[in-house]
Amino acid sequence: MVEISTSILSVKKEESIKKFYDLELAHTDYYHIDVMDGKFVENNTEEMMNEYSTQIKQISNIPLDVHLMVKDIKSYIEEYVPFLPNIITFHYEACENKEEVFKYINMIKNERIKVGLSIKPDTKVEDIYEFLPFIHMVLIMTVEPGKGGQALIPETLEKVKKLKQYINENDIEIDIEADGGINKETIKDVVDAGVDIAVVGNGIIKTEDYIKTIKELKEIN
Ligand code: DX5
Ligand code: ZN
Numbered sequence: 353m354v355e356i357s358t359s360i361l362s363v364k365k366e367e368s369i370k371k372f373y374d375l376e377l378a379h380t381d382y383y384h385i386d387v388m389d390g391k392f393v394e395n396n397t398e399e400m401m402n403e404y405s406t407q408i409k410q411i412s413n414i415p416l417d418v419h420l421m422v423k424d425i426k427s428y429i430e431e432y433v434p435f436l437p438n439i440i441t442f443h444y445e446a447c448e449n450k451e452e453v454f455k456y457i458n459m460i461k462n463e464r465i466k467v468g469l470s471i472k473p474d475t476k477v478e479d480i481y482e483f484l485p486f487i488h489m490v491l492i493m494t495v496e497p498g499k500g501g502q503a504l505i506p507e508t509l510e511k512v513k514k515l516k517q518y519i520n521e522n523d524i525e526i527d528i529e530a531d532g533g534i535n536k537e538t539i540k541d542v543v544d545a546g547v548d549i550a551v552v553g554n555g556i557i558k559t560e561d562y563i564k565t566i567k568e569l570k571e572i573n
Pocket of ligand 1: 359361384386419421495496497498499500501502531532533534551552553554555
């Protein structure tokens with residue numbers, strides 16, 4: 353059964369506490385925290401995501417799935433470690449070289465937090481094969497990072513299939529997460545491609561009944 357990580361990017365401030373409670377009652381598997389610095393991507397959500405993470409930690413034990421869309425990876429790891437997230441994911445494209453990728457992998461691991469590595473739609477999945485034995489999850493962006501409510505880019509699912517085949521052939525224990533444009537209409541293709549965790553934002557937040565929506569999304573197989 354696919355796990356659901358609900359992106360809270362489109363939650364409005366005035367309704368955030370109620371929405372986080374509703375998501376807890378609907379048994380989202382994770383809260384997906386989209387941290388944007390206004391440099392790696394145009395939007396800046398750093399204040400809002402810090403506030404939302406604080407609120408969620410006060411009302412729920414459901415794990416945080418932190419997605420850093422930032423240039424200065426080090427300082428955002430330092431900012432999010434105190435929230436004790438389940439996983440911190442950073443972007444391969446934000447690193448100058450492979451030494452830097454390994455530096456952040458080790459920095460997160462040293463805090464006893466799981467590590468994710470994310471790639472944008474135009475980045476080849478082969479580019480990150482060398483890191484797979486050292487990380488817990490690959491986050492395949494199925495939209496250009498930077499905002500919610502975009503349409504899933506179908507070609508990105510070919511990358512999921514290729515990655516799934518590679519990790520199976522090489523006996524690598526790792527989760528595949530997909531992020532962007534996933535909803536009731538697209539979730540079947542996402543699951544069929546081999547995704548373990550689906551990030552869903554507008555496909556949940558904009559619906560009336562979170563319990564019903566998340567149940568339907570999880571039941572796809
Ligand atoms: C985009 C974010 C995604 C996005 C998902 O940069 O990383 O997590 O918020 O939202 P939807 O599901 O609405 O595309
Ligand atoms: Zn995200």
